[in-house]
Amino acid sequence: MPVPGEILVVDDTMTTLMMLLALLSTEGYQVSSAQSGTEALESVRKHPPDLILLDFSMPDMDGLEVCRQLKVNSRTRDIPVLFLSSITDTQTKVDGFAAGAVDFIIKPFERNELLARVNTHLDLARLKKRLSKLVDEKTESLRLSEQRFRSLIEQAPEAIMVYDLDTSLFVDANRQAEILTGRSLQTLIGMTPVALYSTEQPDGLPTPESVRLHGSRAIQGEVQIFERIIARPDGTTIPCEVRLSKLPSETGRLLRVSYIDISARLAAQEKINHLAYFDMLTGLLNQSGLLEKLDTLTAIHKEAGLPAFAVLLVDLGDFKFINDVYGNRVGDLLLCDVAERLKRLVGAGGHVARQGGIEFVVLLTDIQDRETAEDSAARMLAVLAEPFTIDEMVLNLSASIGVSLGPEHGDTGQELLCNADMALFQAKQRGIRRLQIYEAALGQQMRERVELEKELRDAIAKDQLVLHYQPQIALSTGQVVGVEALVRWQHPQKGMISPANFIPIAEQSGLILPLGRWVLQEACRQLNIWQEKTSTCAWR
Numbered sequence: 001m002p003v004p005g006e007i008l009v010v011d012d013t014m015t016t017l018m019m020l021l022a023l024l025s026t027e028g029y030q031v032s033s034a035q036s037g038t039e040a041l042e043s044v045r046k047h048p049p050d051l052i053l054l055d056f057s058m059p060d061m062d063g064l065e066v067c068r069q070l071k072v073n074s075r076t077r078d079i080p081v082l083f084l085s086s087i088t089d090t091q092t093k094v095d096g097f098a099a100g101a102v103d104f105i106i107k108p109f110e111r112n113e114l115l116a117r118v119n120t121h122l123d124l125a126r127l128k129k130r131l132s133k134l135v136d137e138k139t140e141s142l143r144l145s146e147q148r149f150r151s152l153i154e155q156a157p158e159a160i161m162v163y164d165l166d167t168s169l170f171v172d173a174n175r176q177a178e179i180l181t182g183r184s185l186q187t188l189i190g191m192t193p194v195a196l197y198s199t200e201q202p203d204g205l206p207t208p209e210s211v212r213l214h215g216s217r218a219i220q221g222e223v224q225i226f227e228r229i230i231a232r233p234d235g236t237t238i239p240c241e242v243r244l245s246k247l248p249s250e251t252g253r254l255l256r257v258s259y260i261d262i263s264a265r266l267a268a269q270e271k272i273n274h275l276a277y278f279d280m281l282t283g284l285l286n287q288s289g290l291l292e293k294l295d296t297l298t299a300i301h302k303e304a305g306l307p308a309f310a311v312l313l314v315d316l317g318d319f320k321f322i323n324d325v326y327g328n329r330v331g332d333l334l335l336c337d338v339a340e341r342l343k344r345l346v347g348a349g350g351h352v353a354r355q356g357g358i359e360f361v362v363l364l365t366d367i368q369d370r371e372t373a374e375d376s377a378a379r380m381l382a383v384l385a386e387p388f389t390i391d392e393m394v395l396n397l398s399a400s401i402g403v404s405l406g407p408e409h410g411d412t413g414q415e416l417l418c419n420a421d422m423a424l425f426q427a428k429q430r431g432i433r434r435l436q437i438y439e440a441a442l443g444q445q446m447r448e449r450v451e452l453e454k455e456l457r458d459a460i461a462k463d464q465l466v467l468h469y470q471p472q473i474a475l476s477t478g479q480v481v482g483v484e485a486l487v488r489w490q491h492p493q494k495g496m497i498s499p500a501n502f503i504p505i506a507e508q509s510g511l512i513l514p515l516g517r518w519v520l521q522e523a524c525r526q527l528n529i530w531q532e533k534t535s536t537c538a539w540r
Helices: 014-026 037-046 063-072 090-099 111-142 146-155 175-181 207-218 263-277 287-304 319-326 328-349 370-385 413-428 440-461 499-509 512-539
Strands: 006-010 030-034 051-055 081-085 103-106 159-164 169-173 224-231 237-247 254-261 308-316 350-356 359-367 388-390 393-395 399-406 435-437 465-473 480-491 495-497
Touching: 006 014, 006 037, 014 030, 014 111, 030 037, 037 051, 037 063, 051 063, 051 111, 063 081, 063 090, 081 090, 081 111, 103 111, 111 237, 111 263, 159 175, 159 237, 175 254, 207 224, 207 237, 237 263, 263 287, 287 308, 287 350, 287 359, 287 399, 287 413, 308 370, 308 413, 319 328, 319 393, 328 350, 328 359, 328 370, 328 388, 328 393, 359 370, 370 399, 370 435, 399 413, 413 435, 440 480, 440 499, 440 512, 465 512, 480 499, 480 512, 499 512
Parallel strands: 006 030, 006 051, 051 081, 081 103, 399 435
Antiparallel strands: 159 169, 159 254, 224 237, 237 254, 308 359, 308 399, 350 359, 388 393, 465 480, 480 495
16 A cells, blocks of 8 residues: 655656546645746745655656755755656666765656555655654754763664764664674774775765765764665675764764664665566566666677677577466476576576567577577577477477577667567478578568568458459360369559558458458359349340
8 A cells, every 4th residue: 555645746748747646636635736947946945855766857856956955955855855866877877876865767757666666765765764854853852961861872773873073983873783783882982984884885985085075064063864785794785774864072073973784775686677577487587677688788799899790580480389378387387497507508698588478588698690690599599499398298289489689680679670680580481490680671671571561461451452263164065064263462552562562461360250251242243243134134
């Protein structure tokens, strides 16, 4: 169930705005909207929401600028901002997170994913507010006396330590800090932050420099909120959200440092990421993860001039029959076995993804030439042709593979997949060695086929077809005993089109049934005309 909350949706596209308003309102959220950055800032100033869904690209003021202005305002900087964007490149996300966003939702978004992210960030924001409020209340009480200060920090649910900016050492800690860090109070007192933290930190800065920077800001009264990774003596690490604030003190410059374990939050984010980019059944990359990987590979190979890579689109031709006969459970096990075989075959030299249904995609890096890609695809066909043992049953699959080479056959992942799909279509037409590498001519052939299929639909509807009748003669009497109806297509621009060109298209596209009905009706109509003429002649 969603956690009730107030959400501001900012998008300059009315269609997206209305869709989000309807979806979130239906789920029980209180939703307001804005169609520009300026309108959004004014709305937040008057009534700060619990969460903001912010369009990344807007004409008057883009999402980045809106986010930056929100984060510099003390009243709005803690409001979680989730960017809505159709842009999926890494730098865009880096810029968004640098501006203060907590998440990216890629357009077009999936309903359940969007709701899960919104609910998760509302939960986290509320938890953050509750913890912050609790910490602030206790901080105010600490100045009353040293004894009360000690009592209050021991009651706090988070790990709290006191840092002396003059000595660069921790001078106090509560019980939760001992538990979190895996160190005793005696060990923590006199310890430096550099010794407490892991070598690698989320901000990428050297730890001494980061400690100095945050400390100098906090002592001026500016509360610092950032993330740190604590290294425990047993070798494990714990990611934490750190809140650094100034403590009133007459004897020195003291800072209060609170640590909140965010392992669960990061795990939830990782789970959301896994659902977004990986196939639930096989654990392979899904289509979203595949396209991102393809786009990255294409860009890297172009910039660095690396050897080509190959996109192999694998179709399991017999799978539907097996799934229908033995059921979904056996079908799922078979798909998982196929995934394992492909991963073992590819090894570290590539990636395997499940396109959906019965299609897999294999990315092979460092492909020297067309022949190397063709040999790899042939080995893959051989591996998939070996029997599969599922529940003590021996099952066989026949596969087809279409291949495109990157970046030669496409500038984007989508284009490479499209061209591999064209090659796969040609491969399926073959009786043996169902393997085809994309060629420019294939694209033209596919476009011509699609156009011919469209024109054939019109031809059936507009009576552009004609029947030619071939008589059947009894050799014993020399009389006509029947006729064979042969369909022909009289195209208004292209003239007479041979059945060899349009009958296969009709069979593959499902048009063979309406074509057959037309032939039967027309033949019966013509037969009726002949019968009427014969009866009339006989009466006369």
